């Protein structure tokens with residue numbers, strides 16, 4: 235994602251025209267990806283790294299004036315997973331979280347703890363929305379309230395449409411300026427609410443259940459969680475959508491006909507053993523919210539991290555478990571999804587979600603989409619790790635489903651996702667294993683009228699993220 239600033243000098247010569255008072259017909263187009271963030275580590279902004287975290291502020295140049303934009307800094311550190319379980323000798327099913335050390339988001343409201351380095355250090359992240367970028371600013375002008383000599387120019391470009399570009403300027407605010415890092419904006423709200431009370435004093439880390447009533451509210455969607463792994467409400471709220479809840483559940487299973495493990499067994503003590511688990515972080519805005527957690531029965535260090543932007547959510551799952559025969563991650567929609575079109579990269583023309591099953595090409599998909607008056611959700615998939623698992627697509631649309639439903643309601647409305655149907659090697663460092671596997675579901679929440687072309691566009695863009703280069707400026 236990172237690009238060295240080799241292109242700066244070349245681009246700079248065209249930028250003089252952009253920044254001038256006269257608009258030029260050759261003016262570069264703005265970045266068009268409204269849903270996408272720019273995430274930079276401290277290491278990528280060397281002149282800011284190692285300094286105070288809280289006084290970094292961001293601005294764009296409109297061609298006539300400076301306008302402040304929200305910037306968020308999310309601290310990270312390498313943390314031992316036994317600390318996250320608040321137990322140095324924690325062991326579950328023979329797996330020792332004390333053997334697991336990962337770079338994670340930090341939090342003083344969980345046992346993860348605050349970043350030991352409270353400065354904006356090399357592994358912390360600074361994020362803003364690409365659409366908040368502006369034009370190249372002329373030298374000789376500074377926003378009111380910033381400290382001269384602290385500027386950093388961030389040049390954002392789109393590798394798919396190289397003519398599109400944008401600029402964001404970071405500064406340190408002057409003492410007493412009154413400038414806030416958030417610029418007074420809140421793009422995403424996240425209310426993490428445990429039924430039991432405060433996390434550190436009431437969460438059962440060794441045997442759930444730990445019911446929640448947590449809600450993410452963003453411009454284009456709402457999502458609800460009733461337990462750590464239990465996402466059970468999703469409303470598309472983009473313009474024109476009916477805003478109904480179209481989700482029964484996000485289901486996690488070994489295989490279509492095996493209920494021995496599910497999101498419910500991950501969350502709750504039940505007939506299949508203990509349900510240890512912990513949160514790494516719950517954090518809200520202004521630019522994004524983050525919900526990250528561990529604990530999936532015999533995979534106590536298996537981790538899922540949701541990063542919520544206002545029109546996009548990235549859900550990254552890092553498998554850390556003994557060898558398993560297969561695994562699947564499904565969206566099971568609710569009866570309110572009836573009438574929507576389901577399509578994926580192997581079946582782009584799509585079928586209607588109506589509780590009556592359809593025969594689809596079952597090749598694994600790189601994207602899936604549901605679209606209708608209820609709104610559009612496009613899921614884009616990417617996988618990483620030490621091996622490439624084989625997978626097929628799973629689809630079931632039936633009011634009298636042939637496969638057991640395991641959790642949620644009795645119906646399978648457009649139940650869909652990829653099914654890794656080959657044996658996976660041990661991926662748990664807590665068992666001294668060295669293989670790894672992660673998969674990311676990027677979800678885009680759009681107005682009604684999604685098409686195979688719009689889904690493919692999201693997939694192409696997700697595979698080629700926006701680029702950003704930095705240079706000291708004034």
Ligand SMILES: [Ca+2]
Nearest residue numbers: 310349355358
């Ligand atoms: Ca750090």
Ligand SMILES: [Ca+2]
Nearest residue numbers: 351352353355
């Ligand atoms: Ca830090």
Ligand SMILES: [Ca+2]
Nearest residue numbers: 482642643645
């Ligand atoms: Ca269902």
